[in-house]
Amino acid sequence: MTSERTLLVTGAARSLGAAVLRDLVEHGSDRRVIAVDLNDPEARLAVDGVEHVRLDLRAPAIATLIAKTRPDTVLHLDVLAAPGQAGGRTAMKERNVIGTMQLLAACQRAPSVRRLVVKSSAAVYGSAPRDPAHFAEDTQPHRPPHSGYGKDCVEVEEYVRGFARRRPDVAVTVLRFAGFLGTGVESPFADYFALPVLPTMAGYDPRLQFVHIEDVVRALRLAATGDRPGVYNVAGAGSLTLSQLARRLGRATAPLPRFLAPYLGRVLRQAGVADFTGDQLELLTYGRVLDTTRMTERFGFTPAYTTAQAVAEHARTAGIRPLIPPDLVRGTEQRLISVLERHGQERAGRAEQARSGGDGRG
Amino acid sequence: MTDVGDASPENWERRAARGLAFLRRRITGEYEVDEFGFDPDLTDNVLLNLIRPLYERYFRVEARGLERVPNEGGALIVANHSGTLPLDALMTQVALWDHHPVGRHLRMLAADVVFTMPYVGSYARKAGHTLACNPDAQRLLADGEVVGVWPEGFKGIGKPFSERYRLQRFGRGGFVSAALRTGTPIIPTAIVGAEEIYPKIGDIKPLARLLGVPYVPVTPTFPWLGPAGLIPLPSKWYIVFGEPIETSGYDPAAAEDPMLVFNLTDQVRESIQDTLYRVLLQRRSVFF
Numbered sequence: 207m208t209s210e211r212t213l214l215v216t217g218a219a220r221s222l223g224a225a226v227l228r229d230l231v232e233h234g235s236d237r238r239v240i241a242v243d244l245n246d247p248e249a250r251l252a253v254d255g256v257e258h259v260r261l262d263l264r265a266p267a268i269a270t271l272i273a274k275t276r277p278d279t280v281l282h283l284d285v286l287a288a289p290g291q292a293g294g295r296t297a298m299k300e301r302n303v304i305g306t307m308q309l310l311a312a313c314q315r316a317p318s319v320r321r322l323v324v325k326s327s328a329a330v331y332g333s334a335p336r337d338p339a340h341f342a343e344d345t346q347p348h349r350p351p352h353s354g355y356g357k358d359c360v361e362v363e364e365y366v367r368g369f370a371r372r373r374p375d376v377a378v379t380v381l382r383f384a385g386f387l388g389t390g391v392e393s394p395f396a397d398y399f400a401l402p403v404l405p406t407m408a409g410y411d412p413r414l415q416f417v418h419i420e421d422v423v424r425a426l427r428l429a430a431t432g433d434r435p436g437v438y439n440v441a442g443a444g445s446l447t448l449s450q451l452a453r454r455l456g457r458a459t460a461p462l463p464r465f466l467a468p469y470l471g472r473v474l475r476q477a478g479v480a481d482f483t484g485d486q487l488e489l490l491t492y493g494r495v496l497d498t499t500r501m502t503e504r505f506g507f508t509p510a511y512t513t514a515q516a517v518a519e520h521a522r523t524a525g526i527r528p529l530i531p532p533d534l535v536r537g538t539e540q541r542l543i544s545v546l547e548r549h550g551q552e553r554a555g556r557a558e559q560a561r562s563g564g565d566g567r568g
Numbered sequence: 569m570t571d572v573g574d575a576s577p578e579n580w581e582r583r584a585a586r587g588l589a590f591l592r593r594r595i596t597g598e599y600e601v602d603e604f605g606f607d608p609d610l611t612d613n614v615l616l617n618l619i620r621p622l623y624e625r626y627f628r629v630e631a632r633g634l635e636r637v638p639n640e641g642g643a644l645i646v647a648n649h650s651g652t653l654p655l656d657a658l659m660t661q662v663a664l665w666d667h668h669p670v671g672r673h674l675r676m677l678a679a680d681v682v683f684t685m686p687y688v689g690s691y692a693r694k695a696g697h698t699l700a701c702n703p704d705a706q707r708l709l710a711d712g713e714v715v716g717v718w719p720e721g722f723k724g725i726g727k728p729f730s731e732r733y734r735l736q737r738f739g740r741g742g743f744v745s746a747a748l749r750t751g752t753p754i755i756p757t758a759i760v761g762a763e764e765i766y767p768k769i770g771d772i773k774p775l776a777r778l779l780g781v782p783y784v785p786v787t788p789t790f791p792w793l794g795p796a797g798l799i800p801l802p803s804k805w806y807i808v809f810g811e812p813i814e815t816s817g818y819d820p821a822a823a824e825d826p827m828l829v830f831n832l833t834d835q836v837r838e839s840i841q842d843t844l845y846r847v848l849l850q851r852r853s854v855f856f
Contacts, residue, residue: 338703339707413604453594493605
């Protein structure tokens with residue numbers, strides 16, 4: 207329809223948006239890329255070869271921009287995970303939900319739009335003890351999220367489904383990502399892992415799953431450059447339990463009774479250490495693992511990092527040092543084992559000697 | 569893992585070395601946990617050791633027909649449930665790991681109430697158990713695991729002593745559909761002895777409602793003797809693994825045929841009930 211292919215990216219001034227833009231420019235084609243955000247990107251996040259536009263998604267101005275630039279692909283990344291990123295929960299909710307509504311309304315009117323990619327989250331499944339071990343894309347969660355980021359994502363996805371119904375000619379891809387880790391990731395979990403002692407829920411050991419930010423960027427590029435409509439879970443293979451994760455990071459854990467959880471969240475938030483909301487505390491209690499069969503088989507994507515590798519890589523780049531270096535533990539073990547071996551050999555030698563001596567005399 | 573015989577006195581150095589390696593793995597997190605939360609390192613080295621004395625010394629379990637459980641590939645163990653606390657399931661797990669020719673881990677499907685309880689739920693996952701639901705059962709069977717299911721559920725485990733060894737209704741046959749979809753054999757298994765460990769003669773229903781548990785049993789010793797009433801009676805146990813019922817001959821679509829599913833469910837149920845009566849007739853006494 208358009209002679210010049212144009213890509214519009216929302217949420218471009220944040221670190222994920224910048225990484226996606228850089229990747230698109232690198233692997234780029236002759237596409238024109240328009241990057242929209244409420245704020246101007248910081249200098250380190252600005253990407254050359256991209257037209258940055260400062261625009262509030264909550265206002266109808268986006269419709270004018272879309273009508274003028276006629277994008278064929280819209281990449282909607284402006285779904286914020288934590289209140290701190292928006293300056294409060296109310297602002298976050300408005301940006302996530304009203305922003306999406308305005309964007310979709312503008313897209314619906316624009317015949318140029320052929321493809322829509324939306325960043326969603328595994329938070330849509332909530333987290334509860336009565337759910338199956340894996341969430342597939344069509345699993346009915348036992349307790350859907352009733353607040354926070356998860357609720358926002360559920361609402362965003364509802365509007366996206368409505369849009370897909372009204373514009374069946376547009377290929378709509380929704381990616382439900384596990385928690386991000388990796389270089390430069392700012393998320394409640396990244397803050398959490400940086401704490402010297404990890405508060406946990408006494409009696410619960412959740413299974414957690416992550417995806418490395420480089421894989422997130424690759425998955426988004428794949429969705430933005432090829433027609434792969436549908437809803438897909440995206441997560442690194444495997445999972446880690448929280449206790450195992452703490453041990454691999456070399457962090458001590460501080461189990462707290464569960465009834466203290468809401469206070470813990472508030473204290474961490476007010477101290478500015480970690481932006482933890484109710485649904486993340488549920489995740490820290492019951493955990494969540496995604497079924498990624500559809501991602502590998504239909505979306506045709508295999509993350510380069512498993513969950514364990516994403517955690518290790520995050521620890522390396524974020525400079526998380528274990529309290530007791532694993533080499534010290536291994537060294538101590540080796541020393542003790544060699545002492546034991548020597549002891550065993552000496553005794554075996556003595557026994558052998560005694561036996562052969564006895565044979566000689568007999 | 570099967571070198572239990574090496575734990576002879578002259579090899580204490582090797583045992584100590586194994587213990588050290590285990591400690592190192594637990595400190596640095598260098599062990600694997602699968603997506604269901606199963607931690608084989610912890611299960612083999614700690615959890616099973618904790619319940620093994622119950623199996624060997626206390627209930628003196630005799631496991632028969634273990635060779636009917638395949639050495640590799642999926643299998644579905646279906647057994648009767650009894651005894652107020654699910655010790656029967658744990659003993660079956662010990663039998664399959666310690667006494668099966670190649671030692672197999674039993675992955676049990678447990679009631680949802682297990683996973684709502686702190687500690688209990690997380691240790692159940694570490695021991696390899698997961699929520700009793702079709703997706704989990706199918707995935708485990710498709711991965712070639714031995715899955716254990718106690719389809720009577722609370723109706724079985726919490727039934728009064730007067731109804732001992734009488735099988736209750738077998739759920740909705742969900743386990744049969746899972747076996748049909750994955751073409752895995754069903755192994756009907758009868759457990760004798762577990763009925764007598766906590767003879768349930770009453771139920772404190774209001775307290776059960778208050779605590780959110782299915783029942784609070786009254787036995788000849790509980791709650792009268794306080795915590796001492798929690799000690800199970802030392803009955804002699806038999807776990808009999810029956811002739812496998814093959815499902816690989818059916819089309820996976822057969823799982824959508826309710827009549828076939830009902831018939832297979834009945835077949836499994838009758839097989840277990842027959843074995844139960846047979847073993848009960850042969851049994852000389854409850855305790856020896």
